Amino acid sequence: MFSPETDPSEIVTTIGSTLHCATDATVESICRYLDSFEWNLYLAGAALEERMSGTLANTGRELRWLDLGNHGAVVARQMIAVDPDFVESLPEGPVRGLLAPVLGIRRLLPMAELRICTHGLRVLNDDDKTVVRILIEESRPIDAAGHRLQALPARLFIQPVRGYERKLEATIQRLQSSLGLHSGMLCEPATLFQQALASVGRRPGSYSSKLAYQLDPQQPADAAAKQILRGLFDTLEANIDGTLHNLDSEFLHDLRVATRRTRSALAQIKGVFPPAVVDEFKAGFAWLQQVTGPMRDLDVYLLDFPNLRESLPESMRDDLEPLRDWLRGHYAEQQTKLVEALESPQFRALREDWRAFLEMPNSPSLAPAPRNARRSIKSVADSGIRSMLKRVRREGRAITDASPAEELHELRKSCKKLRYLMEFFESLYPADEIRGLIKQCKILLDNLGSFQDLQVQADHLRDSARHMQAEGAADTATLLSIGALVKTMLDQQVQARKAFTDTFTTFDSAANRAAFKRLFAAAAGTDAKPTPSTDCNPAGNPDSNLGDANQA
Structure with a gap:
């Protein structure tokens, strides 16, 4: 890899004056780096490169899976004929096989695009036979508006020809002398990936929906x-x-x-x-x-x-x-x-x-403020979590086999609030301990969520069946299949209801109670004096819709 100021045409001229060469036609291609919005591939130590010769209409398109943990080595290749988006859009092949478990249901998005001009030279012997191939690659990033940006440093590749492997070392030595090549100029496939992203202002791993506050x-x-x-x-x-x-x-x-x-x-x-x-x-x-x-x-x-x-x-x-x-x-x-x-x-x-x-x-410090505004966030977090934990325990312990579904729904809402509070304030507590308690809360939420979501889904399916029948969109066989699906869901709901007692008992175990008490115990004398004011104590009720309440 040369300095950004080096003109690729000067490199070609220098090589031509140093070696007995033939010039090949310049090849233009497009290189795209693809990932999901939340960088699934990058976080898995991979990059996906799409190479296209000529124009976008050209069907000669290749996907390359790069192992960033191995200097960007290409570990899989696969030809495609359409724009890659979801896993299902790709034909079966080695890249799809690697991509599916990493990408999941997310769409591939172009993170960076390069226009690449490759200048090819063939080093010839006295019989005008090709003994070494040399490629000089000039890459120019393209921004989202299609504008060409400043070119990236030119890259030089030297490839042996079968039967003339001994000529490779001699060629490298002559180029080192004429072009001033040295080991510090060596580049890896991962380097182009990193340069391409940086040139368009992309920072890999920059988005995550996970909470990561440092309070x-x-x-x-x-x-x-x-x-x-x-x-x-x-x-x-x-x-x-x-x-x-x-x-x-x-x-x-x-x-x-x-x-x-x-x-x-x-x-x-x-x-x-x-x-x-x-x-x-x-x-x-x-x-x-x-x-x-x-x-x-x-x-x-x-x-x-x-x-x-x-x-x-x-x-x-x-x-x-x-x-x-x-x-x-x-x-x-x-x-x-x-x-x-x-x-x-x-x-x-x-x-x-x-x-x-x-x-x-x-x-300002002299202005009236809500009663908790000036308290330390740690004390507010402790008291808020303790209060919500008491509610969860009270509601959970009151539930019996005869309790209506509404009581489990209310417990789910309280448990969700408890989980959110612990996630908001996670950085205030020892990581292993708080994460263990959050996990216990999630286990209880999974059970409660399954119970409620199965009921919501069953009701929604019954409603859909009625509408489909009224619209003439469902025959008897379809209505029967929906009915069978509803029965399956209600059977699963019964099993979730049976599992609740053991799930809550585990959550409310002596060991968990001791862990909660140890972590969120009140610490006297640590707060600033509260400022008198009218308190706001809204009754929070973050509602949940089908399917995403327990995925947060």
Whole structure:
């Protein structure tokens, strides 16, 4: 790899004057680096390179799987004929086999694009036979608007020819002398990947929906709460464009999770903001949760349809296909409604007002403040988690075999709030201990979520069957297959209900109670004196829609 200032044509001229060469035609190609929005491949230590000769219309396209842990070595190649997006769009092959478990349901997106000019030279012997091949590669990044950016440093490749391997070393030595080559100029396949991303301002691994706050235990609670809410807002905004263009279902999922976490933070980090502010934004984000729900429900059904189909006897599986067609028929309608909501003045105003609030300086120290605003975030976190834990235990212990489903639903909401609080404040506690308790909470939530979601899905399927029958979209066989599916779900719900007692008993075990008490015990004398004010104590109720409540 040469310095950025080196002109590739000068390299060709220098080589031509040093060696007996023949010049090949310059070859133009396109190189793209692909990954998901959340960098699934990069985080798995891989990069996906797409190489195309000539124009985009050319069907000579090759996917290359690069192992970044091995200097970007190409470990698999596969020819394709269409734009790669989802795994299902690719033909069977070695790259698809590596890609499927890493990419999952996400779409491949172009992260960087290069226009490459390759100048080829053939070193000839006295008989004009080719003994060594030399390639000089000039790469120029292309930005999102299609503009060519400053060229990357030129790269030189020297390739042996079978039968003339001894000529390779002599050629390298002569080029080292004429071009000033040295070991520091060696480049790896991974280098081009890194340069291409940097040239268009991409930072691998820059997006994650996971919470990773680093809070100061003595930080004022209002400042820490805003730090948490700003991070959630960043996640929400990062997913708007992908949701509008329906690039894949995870954009909407992450947007909804960020919305639900925002509502939970507003409701559960109590007494740090004025009540009127909390009520205003809780209502705004509740609206956002509502308008994004129907599209998410369709996503969940269509994503899970293969599993629903497989849960039926083989003789009934094809009879379920009209349901898939009916769901797909409503998809475009719901996407249009979703876009209208996200492009509405109401959503624009919510975003602008929320951003202004988050960027607003906290109240001066002499001004009246909500009662918990000046307390340390650690003390607020401790008391909030203790309070929610007591509610979870109280509600869970009250549930018997005769309890109605609504009581399990209420417990699920409380448990979800507890989980969110622990995730918000994870950095305030020893990592192993807090993560272990979060895991216990998730296990309980998985059980409660299965119980409730199976009921919601069964009700939704029954409702869909009625609509399909009224529209003439389902014959008797299809209605019977839906009925069988509903029965399967209700049977599974019964099993989830039976498993609840053991699941909650484990969560409420003496060992877990001791771990919670040790981690979230009150520490006397650590708080600043509260400032008198009217407390805000909204009753948080972050709602859950089908399928994404337990994926947050």
